[in-house]
Amino acid sequence: MPFHLRFDSEDRPHCRFALSPLWELQEAVRTLGAPYRHGSHLPWLRRLRDGAAGLDLRPLRLLTPERGRGPDFLCPPPGGPATTIEDELDRVRGTAPERVRAELLRALAATPGAADTRHGRALLADPARAAADLAALLELAWKVLIAPHWPRLRALLEADIAFHAGRLADGGPERLFAELHPRLSWSETALTVRSRHGGPPEHTLDGDDLLLMPSAFVRPDVVCDVGPSWPATVAYPARGAAGLWSEPDGATPDALATLLGRGRATVLTALAEPATTTGLAQRLGLAPSSVSAHLSALRDAGLLTSSRYGHQVLYERTPLGIALASEAA
Template identity: 60%
Template structure:
């Protein structure tokens, strides 16, 4: 049963991309309890097994029904395009207790027996304590499960946003949305999502937040209810190579695909580096390295960030997979 989001003219001006460490932490927690999501994340699961065993995630899992409502107060839309986790968790800690209780009760109702369980009753009995308890648990999950890999995850997510931002400029919103996920269709100002729940919503000028996600695969995760801005999280591009480790040298196959110069630059980026540093390391002219970096970035294999007067380049997970010979 599909759900539909109806756009007005003002909504088209209020659509934005965002990257959210909080949403990624939520979906990482959910992934641990969802074997159908494990396929792309075997390396991560092996690495965090001991840390996960040290967390009591049962209160969060109880509010993550397989089908149904997850409390919006636990996963509000990102504050900005790239808000740090500390700002996002502070917003959760500031949730209104009564609104949080009603939202929690709705989620519990979507899991048979949850409302009447001892844990469910405890979550409803003292909403102020529940807010702090679950915020503490999410923060612990962030530090144990996601933060150690956040630079790699962020690189993939930002590369996805950069790619789709370019596509937005080329094909417009109506052309872009169906490209984000095969379950999205666009017709006459209405976005239809092929999902397990039926829902029709007029956006009423509030627009839509689009969040690429690593751990949500294969699902599309949504949030619509006021006062929150409508939000859709979709599986990010390139997660197949996310956990592949680089080998440290350019393979012959990579040279054939990219050419010797670009393959050398991609392989040399085993850690973030500037154009000048790469040119010195590879004994190439800075202008040649700069041209290779631009081509690799446009292909979604690198991202760049400015730190003061320097611009550092680093591989996306897709670039890591290519550099290591992964597919």
């Protein structure tokens, strides 16, 4: 059922972008529990099979009901693109015990019998210890599931933010939401969200920010949150997430390599989606300095353009670059 986020009619919507390591971790835990719903993540699942087998994630899964809301304190809203997992875990540990207990009760009540399980009783018996134990479990899960891959994941998310922030700056909400996700649509002063994850029929922001948060694991759906602990938030699949775990296949066309050199041709071929230097270096297994040199040469030749968002520079092909790469393929 669609629901609507309404903005003050006198102002343009004030959107800000952020990324959340804890959000990615908790969506990764969901993916681990239902791997065949997320075919694009199978290479990641195969890589962590042995390490994940040693994780007891039952307390976290008990608090992520199929229907209903999990504890908000386990995933505090991010402060911005520079939020770290350490920052977020510190906030989990510092949650007031009375809030911990109230949110645990709400989450456990969403699954019949959950509060009476061994883990459910232990969590409710000592809320302060529950917050510490859950933070420790999240930290361990982070080290096993996400930390080895975080540079690649972070590069993907930051590139997405740079891309869409540029679209918002250039064309306003009309251009942003036309490209962000098929289940989002903008009309005058309202954003309509069509998501199977529920939400109120309508919510008015009254001048508050709308938080936009790319995610590698939320695909293919979008999630809208208007809960008491979060600002109005739309989490959406990051651009390029479907190919996140794919490795270079060595398919750089020989004709393009002859024309540009193997390194530059490889970089141009890899830019099917806009990306940052770090993201390309992670994906191609090349030194960032080498990728940077190739990007500069391709940009100077008129095959790429670059745009800056904060400290990130996003590269994408020009029409000439697209034509050259397509012709040589």
